[in-house]
Amino acid sequence: MYVTKSITSLLLGVSAVTAAVLPRQINSTGLFKTTTTNTTLPPVSLDSDNFIIRAQQLNDTSITLGYMYAEYAYPPGYYATLRPSKSDAIVGHLTDTTNASNSSLVFGDRDPEGFVLYPLASNANASIARIFSGQQGTKGVYVNEAGIVDWASQRVSWYACDQALEWGEATDIWYKLMNVATPRNCVDIQLIAEFVSS
Numbered sequence: 031m032y033v034t035k036s037i038t039s040l041l042l043g044v045s046a047v048t049a050a051v052l053p054r055q056i057n058s059t060g061l062f063k064t065t066t067t068n069t070t071l072p073p074v075s076l077d078s079d080n081f082i083i084r085a086q087q088l089n090d091t092s093i094t095l096g097y098m099y100a101e102y103a104y105p106p107g108y109y110a111t112l113r114p115s116k117s118d119a120i121v122g123h124l125t126d127t128t129n130a131s132n133s134s135l136v137f138g139d140r141d142p143e144g145f146v147l148y149p150l151a152s153n154a155n156a157s158i159a160r161i162f163s164g165q166q167g168t169k170g171v172y173v174n175e176a177g178i179v180d181w182a183s184q185r186v187s188w189y190a191c192d193q194a195l196e197w198g199e200a201t202d203i204w205y206k207l208m209n210v211a212t213p214r215n216c217v218d219i220q221l222i223a224e225f226v227s228s
């Protein structure tokens with residue numbers, strides 16, 4: 031019994047190491063700039079590596095509230111929500127790692143789904159985040175040096191609300207102007223990009 035047990039724990043230890051996902055560097059384009067001769071290079075992809083997005087409670091970073099998921103609901107379309115299981119997380123990438131203002135967040139490869147934020151104003155000071163099939167994401171969405179998803183176009187903060195969408199319970203991802211109070215029963219969050227191997 032003792033032997034069986036120790037072999038099992040050894041195997042678990044090995045597979046845990048193998049399964050570890052190490053963050054990868056976002057920028058790969060810099061490598062091409064060291065060339066001294068004028069050779070014609072193929073267009074450099076500005077895309078980032080793939081990542082999933084983990085929502086962490088703003089005032090307690092030990093609390094993970096879930097992973098970004100595209101929930102289909104009414105009015106027809108996808109809404110950014112949180113799912114507790116990492117295996118449900120949708121995989122995205124940025125479209126420009128060199129210029130935050132030109133960057134957008136897109137999920138999937140074959141039929142890209144853009145992460146869409148509408149500009150906020152004093153009379154529309156918060157909104158649920160959307161994800162649109164076959165559309166570009168909103169420009170200015172990028173990941174900062176700390177690995178946090180941010181929007182360069184407007185200063186906003188993120189929060190999560192347990193609020194049913196048309197077809198059932200969901201935890202929705204919202205964004206608001208900085209001076210706007212987080213609604214009761216909602217939680218301020220940070221969105222953390224976690225790189226995944228593709």
Ligand SMILES: *[C@@H]1O[C@H](CO)[C@@H](O)[C@H](O)[C@H]1NC(C)=O
Nearest residue numbers: 054055056057058059060061
């Ligand atoms: C970006 O690339 C440069 C040059 O290749 C490297 O020195 C730097 O560490 C990289 N930064 C990140 C965040 O990957």
Ligand SMILES: *[C@@H]1O[C@H](CO)[C@@H](O)[C@H](O)[C@H]1NC(C)=O
Nearest residue numbers: 064065066067068069070071
């Ligand atoms: C490379 O191209 C630039 C601009 O076209 C030119 O000014 C430069 O002289 C070229 N350098 C070489 C080594 O051919």
Ligand SMILES: *[C@@H]1O[C@H](CO)[C@@H](O)[C@H](O)[C@H]1NC(C)=O
Nearest residue numbers: 076077125126129132133134
């Ligand atoms: C914006 O990003 C796209 C790639 O998504 C790139 O083709 C384009 O040149 C970039 N534009 C600017 C102004 O940086």
Ligand SMILES: *[C@@H]1O[C@H](CO)[C@@H](O)[C@H](O)[C@H]1NC(C)=O
Nearest residue numbers: 126128129130131132133169
């Ligand atoms: C970055 O992208 C924005 C939006 O596309 C563009 O207006 C700006 O010129 C770009 N900046 C640089 C340095 O390419």
Ligand SMILES: *[C@@H]1O[C@H](CO)[C@@H](O)[C@H](O)[C@H]1NC(C)=O
Nearest residue numbers: 152153154155156209210211
């Ligand atoms: C935000 O908008 C709501 C109505 O949608 C309003 O009650 C509230 O006062 C606004 N907050 C600020 C800080 O403008």
Ligand SMILES: *[C@@H]1O[C@H](CO)[C@@H](O)[C@H](O)[C@H]1NC(C)=O
Nearest residue numbers: 087088089090215216217218
């Ligand atoms: C942290 O945020 C949660 C959710 O908004 C709130 O219930 C709690 O009171 C906050 N804790 C502190 C210490 O601010």
